[in-house]
Amino acid sequence: MGICTLVLMFLSTSGLAQSRTSIAVDDLKSEMLSKTASLVSVSCDFEQNKHLEYLDAVVSSTGKLVFDKNNRLKWEYKEPFEYLIVINDGKFSIKTDGRINEYDIESNQVFSQISDLIISSVNGTIFTDSKFGVSAFKAGKEYIVFMEPQVEEMKEVLRKIEMHINVDDFSVNKVIMFEQEDDFTEIKFINKVFNATLPANTFSCD
Amino acid sequence: MRHYQRILFLAISLLIVSCSSTRQTTTVNRNTELEAPLLAGGKSALYKVNIEVFGNFFSGLLLIKKDKEQNGHNIVLMSEVGLTLCEYYSSSNGIELKKASSLFQSEMAQKVLAEDFSLLVNHIDCLKPKKNNVYKSEAGYFYQLNEAGTIIRIKKRRLINGVRAELKDYKTIPTVINYKHTGIRFSMNLKLLKYS
Numbered sequence: 502m503g504i505c506t507l508v509l510m511f512l513s514t515s516g517l518a519q520s521r522t523s524i525a526v527d528d529l530k531s532e533m534l535s536k537t538a539s540l541v542s543v544s545c546d547f548e549q550n551k552h553l554e555y556l557d558a559v560v561s562s563t564g565k566l567v568f569d570k571n572n573r574l575k576w577e578y579k580e581p582f583e584y585l586i587v588i589n590d591g592k593f594s595i596k597t598d599g600r601i602n603e604y605d606i607e608s609n610q611v612f613s614q615i616s617d618l619i620i621s622s623v624n625g626t627i628f629t630d631s632k633f634g635v636s637a638f639k640a641g642k643e644y645i646v647f648m649e650p651q652v653e654e655m656k657e658v659l660r661k662i663e664m665h666i667n668v669d670d671f672s673v674n675k676v677i678m679f680e681q682e683d684d685f686t687e688i689k690f691i692n693k694v695f696n697a698t699l700p701a702n703t704f705s706c707d
Numbered sequence: 708m709r710h711y712q713r714i715l716f717l718a719i720s721l722l723i724v725s726c727s728s729t730r731q732t733t734t735v736n737r738n739t740e741l742e743a744p745l746l747a748g749g750k751s752a753l754y755k756v757n758i759e760v761f762g763n764f765f766s767g768l769l770l771i772k773k774d775k776e777q778n779g780h781n782i783v784l785m786s787e788v789g790l791t792l793c794e795y796y797s798s799s800n801g802i803e804l805k806k807a808s809s810l811f812q813s814e815m816a817q818k819v820l821a822e823d824f825s826l827l828v829n830h831i832d833c834l835k836p837k838k839n840n841v842y843k844s845e846a847g848y849f850y851q852l853n854e855a856g857t858i859i860r861i862k863k864r865r866l867i868n869g870v871r872a873e874l875k876d877y878k879t880i881p882t883v884i885n886y887k888h889t890g891i892r893f894s895m896n897l898k899l900l901k902y903s
Contacts, residue, residue: 551789556772556781560753560789581900582755584766584787597766597787598757598898657809658790678789682806686789 521638529637529644530629536671537624542569543672545693554683566690568623573704588616589704596706622676627664642668741834744858745771745827745880752880754897756784760816761892767792769897771828780828795821797828819868819893823886826861826872866890
């Protein structure tokens with residue numbers, strides 16, 4: 502490794518270190534909870550890219566997400582496939598290829614955990630969950646929260662979750678889920694609309 | 708008169724023998740070089756997958772990517788949300804499970820999927836012609852071809868875990884693939900999303 506490379510590496514890492522300021526997680530939690538208290542609904546588009554590192558492949562999909570203050574959620578993949586997740590009224594519903602499968606969240610521990618994970622990722626409260634070890638930084642216009650699962654079952658699937666939160670409105674810009682090896686999935690939330698009135702049938706599979 | 712009849716009979720016999728001989732030679736030559744359904748030209752294919760096993764329904768995505776250096780295929784089954792469920796590598800040595808998530812630990816399902824996926828990418832050799840455009844491989848699979856020579860059906864009869872795969876709507880590769888197993892309640896449907 503040449504001296505130039507070493508110098509460049511040092512400069513790039515020190516630059517990175519300077520641009521990130523470590524912040525107290527508890528402060529971020531309380532500020533986030535107070536800012537999102539007035540939130541009635543969020544709807545946005547999302548772009549998802551699953552990176553398979555050793556295959557040098559990316560699997561991309563796009564869709565729409567709607568969430569409201571009653572923890573109801575509609576997560577709809579539109580391209581290149583149709584796949585719909587709805588969380589509403591204690592039910593976790595999945596619609597794919599015209600077929601609807603419905604699970605009772607209360608009586609199904611797996612779907613209860615998945616439901617919690619999805620909703621807390623979307624509303625940003627995931628890092629208040631004791632199932633994660635949390636550290637947070639401020640970088641430019643974003644808070645970046647790193648979460649490492651503490652529960653063995655979750656550790657087997659996910660190594661880390663990285664969440665990018667908008668400094669101004671505390672909405673989630675991006676979630677990156679790192680799997681145990683090199684694969685990771687990045688979901689960007691764009692075109693956000695806050696507190697719009699939602700049609701009555703928003704959180705249905707029809 | 709009898710002399711002419713003999714000549715005519717010999718001529719007709721010769722014609723029949725030569726025709727059948729030519730047809731058989733052409734068929735054998737063409738089909739000993741039969742390509743697996745997904746080997747045709749491209750680098751990768753992404754399918755939407757629906758699986759029904761013992762009354763439970765699962766869905767996900769299947770990525771099949773050619774490994775140029777090793778002349779094999781990487782096969783990854785993942786959830787729509789992005790989590791990898793299992794990974795296989797298929798080559799001339801067969802198919803092997805490289806990785807399986809803790810969410811996907813059923814050995815039976817892993818084995819059935821390995822066999823189903825290998826039908827799409829493994830080299831098909833030593834085909835023996837049967838009737839109605841059906842050929843039998845050394846591994847005991849029956850391949851039915853259409854008039855254009857593409858595989859439209861693969862079948863293996865077994866008491867436990869027999870399989871029948873229908874390959875439809877070819878656009879270079881099949882855009883719809885439906886598997887139905889016998890002896891176990893396992894079916895899988897693939898629908899092509901992307902091909903490059």
